[in-house]
Amino acid sequence: MNHVTQAKVVQIVEHSKDIREYVLELEKERKYNPGSFVQLTLDLVTASDIWPDSRTFSIASYEKGVMKFIIKNVGFYTSKIFDELGVGNKCTIKYPFGDLFNKNSVNEKHLFIAGGVGITPYLSLVKYYELNNLLDNISLFYSAKYFNDLLHYGSLKEMLGERMEVFVTREKYSNCHNNRITVEDINRIADKETHIYLCGSKSFNQNYKEILIKNGYTKIYMDEWE
16 A cells, blocks of 8 residues: 655756756655555645645655655646755655566576666666675666766766766767667676666657567566556
């Protein structure tokens, strides 16, 4: 059963003019899996109320009492969030949703593939694997148009080291791949038993899903709400 709670904004990080990271302090907390997402509404409601207009956002953290969300201003409701949800303001969230995480497979091999703000659910997953001393089981491919578009690059690199590979597609940048992720890149890291996760735009997810299936990969997972 999903849990409903109000939450107060305690910090906002401006990553760019269109991307913000909201840090929310939860009034009531319940356990959730890393990689989960929430429904967030600006209305202050309870579980017994009719659920109002809302949007889904991946949880970009894995820590007690606090949730972080990386929100890109791409439409009416996200614009409304940018205009109305400031530090000290409250909103309501319903969670958890999604099945990107499977505890039964944590000791197996995983490849996370992220495009742009699709890095968001992996921030909670990587933190979980770090807390449980399982980082050797995961690798991350992170693709963006420009190096400065990468979110949380420093903390991810500190945790993953060479297990994180960055692909920058619209500029030459040292210590990065200056191309899109190819099936040859995936084959370097993964075998047919590897669990492969996709999170990016709809076209990004669909494109790589087709490539993976064509090349015999079967353990493919996506954030379906994306």
